[in-house]
Amino acid sequence: MKLNPPPRALLLAFLGGALGSVLRFLVGEVLDTPTTLLVVNLLGSAFLGWVNGSSQADKPRFASAESKWFWGAGFAGGFTTMSGLALAFVLLTGSLGVTLGALFLVAQLAFGLVFYASGFRAGKGAWPSV
Amino acid sequence: MPRDSAPERVRGRVFSAQNFGFLVIGVAVFGGLGSVIRLGLSHWHSYLPWGILLGNTLASGVVGFVYPLAHSGSVGWVFWGTLLATGLAGGLSTFSSWAAQTLHLMVNRESRQGFLNFVLNLALPVIAAVAGMILGSILLK
Numbered sequence: 001m002k003l004n005p006p007p008r009a010l011l012l013a014f015l016g017g018a019l020g021s022v023l024r025f026l027v028g029e030v031l032d033t034p035t036t037l038l039v040v041n042l043l044g045s046a047f048l049g050w051v052n053g054s055s056q057a058d059k060p061r062f063a064s065a066e067s068k069w070f071w072g073a074g075f076a077g078g079f080t081t082m083s084g085l086a087l088a089f090v091l092l093t094g095s096l097g098v099t100l101g102a103l104f105l106v107a108q109l110a111f112g113l114v115f116y117a118s119g120f121r122a123g124k125g126a127w128p129s130v
Numbered sequence: 131m132p133r134d135s136a137p138e139r140v141r142g143r144v145f146s147a148q149n150f151g152f153l154v155i156g157v158a159v160f161g162g163l164g165s166v167i168r169l170g171l172s173h174w175h176s177y178l179p180w181g182i183l184l185g186n187t188l189a190s191g192v193v194g195f196v197y198p199l200a201h202s203g204s205v206g207w208v209f210w211g212t213l214l215a216t217g218l219a220g221g222l223s224t225f226s227s228w229a230a231q232t233l234h235l236m237v238n239r240e241s242r243q244g245f246l247n248f249v250l251n252l253a254l255p256v257i258a259a260v261a262g263m264i265l266g267s268i269l270l271k
Contacts, residue, residue, distance in 0.1 A: 004173065005169060005170070005173070009169065010166050010169065010170075013162075013165045013166050013168075013169040014162035014163070014165060014166050015162065016165065017161050017162045017163075017164065017165020017166065017168075018158035018159065018161050018162035018165070018221075019158075020161065020165070020221075021157050021158060021160070021161020021162070021164070021165070021216070021220050021221050022157055022158045022161065024161075024216070024220055025153070025154070025157045025161075025212075025216050025217075025220075026154075028216065040225075041225040041226070044225060044226040045225060045226045045229040045230075047226070048226035048227070048229070048230055049229075049230070052230060069169070072227075073165065073168070073169045073227075074162075074165055074169075076224075076226040076227070077165055077168055077169075077221070077224040077226060077227055078161050078162070078164070078165045078220070078221045078224075079226070080224050080225035080226040081189075081219075081220045081223050081224070082186040082189065082190065082223040082224060082225050082228060082251065082255050083186065083189035083190040083192065083193040083215070083219040083220065083222070083223040083255060083259070084193065084215075084216075084219075084220060084223075085225065085255070086186075086190040086193065086194075086255035086256045086258070086259040087190065087193045087194060087197060087215075087259050089256055089259075090194070090256065090260055090263065105252060105256075106252070109248065109251075109252060112225055112226075112228070112229040113229050113232060113233050113236075115229070116226070116229040116230055116233050117233055120233075128233060128234060129237060130238050130239070
């Protein structure tokens, strides 16, 4: 049976995801929850953009499948979170009202795209294009 | 499971210095596991990155489910809640892949898919978190 993804992809995603998750946990021990979410999600998006952009640069880095599994699927995926954001939206809506809750959620999603694109540009030297 | 009337005191006990190492190791193992499941799911990618959407939705359900239990004053649920919510669900869900996929869909002028991916990853996780919270609260009664 041919595994897709191969076993070493699973191992690298496990190690990267473990590292990213612990780092997110430690950030959460220092900062309050909304700030933690902003920091990990925006930094994580910029980082993934940088990894993906760098892999397409003239002098590519992170171009191997192995580094994508570890740094992309593993580390960036484990460091960032959508579930924490969904819960924070529900809790913020309960305490501050739906307007501020929705503002936090939608603004973070929108800024996530901007941070990803900016990281990509930093890595490749050009904005994402077709 | 031992119970305590003050959740903050319970949290202080669970997150004590000697337990902190266990929490870090637990978050690492569960976060790694969640990331491996997400990598497996991510191959379900056709019209939309359905696998990532499913992972984000499932993880949000887990986080919602754990929340009322971890705030019930149960020492065990504060510990396991951290491993399940911060570890497993945090590893299973992703924000960065969502940003990458949505942005590239928009740049590739697949704006309908980009918009759908934006809205669905906003709505379904929130619905799942609320459903999880309701389930967790029912279980507490």
